[in-house]
Amino acid sequence: MKDMTDIPAMMTEIGERARAASRTLAIAPTGARSASLHAAADRIDAQTDAIVAANTLDMEAGTAKGLSSAMLDRLRLDPDRIRGIASALRAVAEQSDPVGEILAAWSMPSGIDIERVRTPIGVVGVIYESRPNVTADAGALCLRSGNAVILRGGSESFHSSRAIHECLVAGLATAGLPQDAIQLVPTRDRAAVTEMLGMTEFIDVIVPRGGKGLVGAVQRDARVPVFAHLEGIVHIYVDRAADPQKALDVVLNSKTRRTGICGAAECLLIHRDVAETLGADLVRALQAAGVEVRGDPALQQIENVRPAEDDDWGREYLDSIIAARIVPDLDAAMDHIGRHGSNHTDCILTEDADAAARFFEEVDSAIVLHNASTQFADGGEFGMGAEIGIATGRLHARGPVGAEQLTSFKYRVRGNGSVRA
């Protein structure tokens, strides 16, 4: 590795190694990639103490730096969480291999047979914040899909990520795969991120995982294509034809099952015809479950509803808070979602099939739901296995990004001396 003070040279070397490794990976057998992940999982189990020790360094630095308790909790690793990381690796190892899958096959009257077959993308760059488990999850998904990966973790999780990364590399070595297939940027210098964003020659796509600040900065500055993972500004529209019991079940689950995930509901839109009946019941049920409701003037008539400010619309709380507003009709609800949503996940509660159909058609989000909890917005719940996140863009990947979404394809054409007329 070059002098770490020369970040551009260092990153170019990492990029060249990743590109070279990606060529080997693209033709490596499924079995080797699976074996590598199993070996990495075993290594993580065996290295639990060392990983905890590395994490302790990060936790001490984070505490000294005054990180919030939520951030410290995301950062923290204990033997139980480390077992979870290892078992996630094994789960990815057991997932079916997308590479080489024949997506379609057909013959043309001209005499040629055509196949569309999945291929790796090449080199993926993952830029994430302080969750150390992303090191393992993202590394594993990229390997499962035949891609080399350059990981740039948050500086707060520097030691933890390095300890986990060492296990992934040990797994690659055991399986006879190039160790450069999973590289971790070995510096906390932000200049390394700037370099990554411009490395069009060596990185095919960048996946930013983290808050609005990180993702926005990556989108703004990247020359490399980005699978944007914007925050989940998740809306639930309670139609006038909503079933009250379903509405209560779905709204409570959507907001309270886990408040810190991107599929958690952040805003409730209530049709005015049911505002004083079902709407009021929903607000009180949320409050009874410990949720702070920030409502528009009409909803402020309900006890303990706090006034919503302008910036409560379109806000991702990731906490026990929900914004709530009364709307005159479905169009107004969809208009609100269009203005304030993040094209992530939005839900309609109704027994009116026409209203549901219009919502499905017109709301431009990766995931639209009808009478189902927004917390289903998750690759695992979709049956896709592990995911790297929920993409909110409209190109290539959209919705849960698992191994399949990290692939490309090519056309294989077979003839028998066939020529074009």
Add this chain to the structure above:
Amino acid sequence: MKDMTDIPAMMTEIGERARAASRTLAIAPTGARSASLHAAADRIDAQTDAIVAANTLDMEAGTAKGLSSAMLDRLRLDPDRIRGIASALRAVAEQSDPVGEILAAWSMPSGIDIERVRTPIGVVGVIYESRPNVTADAGALCLRSGNAVILRGGSESFHSSRAIHECLVAGLATAGLPQDAIQLVPTRDRAAVTEMLGMTEFIDVIVPRGGKGLVGAVQRDARVPVFAHLEGIVHIYVDRAADPQKALDVVLNSKTRRTGICGAAECLLIHRDVAETLGADLVRALQAAGVEVRGDPALQQIENVRPAEDDDWGREYLDSIIAARIVPDLDAAMDHIGRHGSNHTDCILTEDADAAARFFEEVDSAIVLHNASTQFADGGEFGMGAEIGIATGRLHARGPVGAEQLTSFKYRVRGNGSVRA
């Protein structure tokens, strides 16, 4: 339309109109979009004289400017070519509608039903050179796929494109669709292109169609995602196990059927074991068909083979010229393609199934062929209907880009008050 000297303001207005039109289009029925294309085709037939007159202005300016005869030929419209444009519009109108197609549907044990359904991308920007027919083709494909489009044609075809665009807009009006669904940038000022490349808010993807200079500049400067259409540096590798008759048929067809299309072969790689037999036959057959062969030193032993210079490797001639080189084995052939190819289309001629399998696996091109002419690299020949070009990137679209490749998708999830455990 704002003052044309204020290009940024003008382009912003065009962008806002396109975005608004895309929302209407996304929910417009299939029938309206088809009817619009039929009406546009009728209008083009009816306006043949006016289109020829507009084209005459372009041809006169092009001649005065000293355009090459090849460029003038691409620019020229006559009643026959105009009929071809109209019939291409009708063909796209008859193509099946990708929007709304259910790509997959499945149920989860949690009780939710999931559908993955095709949606438009939104707003497509097409930047192209002087072929006026692209105005119609690109406009039609974007409309077929439910996208609004901003067209920026080459300045040489300014009047011709404007005359064709008027017919497309008339078609939209007839079908009751927003006229801003297909907009043509009304200035030749290059600053308009610069603006387009940065309009991330209003344009979802840019498709550059044209030579290396145009595509390279767009890729370098665009902030908006790009479906790159690089030139076709198309290779044919003649393996030692090639069947001589198939090789003769395929090589001649690949090079000479039409030399000006991106699937035309540009470089022949010949295994050394057959260099003096089949290789020499192929070179002589190409020469007999009027093709200039530029060979490496060994091939220069054959009469009339001109010496290949360094810049003949990786060159797109689009003419009756081919580069030719002897290689020691399959690996060397693939290495040459990796260095000099453009990830577009490459072919192996062999009866050795293992060699073909390795070529299919290891050559990283959108289209790989075995014993079939490279001139099959075409959306029509793949059964995809009209195409906007052959994408050479690995994200979203790859290979022939037709209406389907101009779509995105979303997930529709149905429950019955379903909540996540």
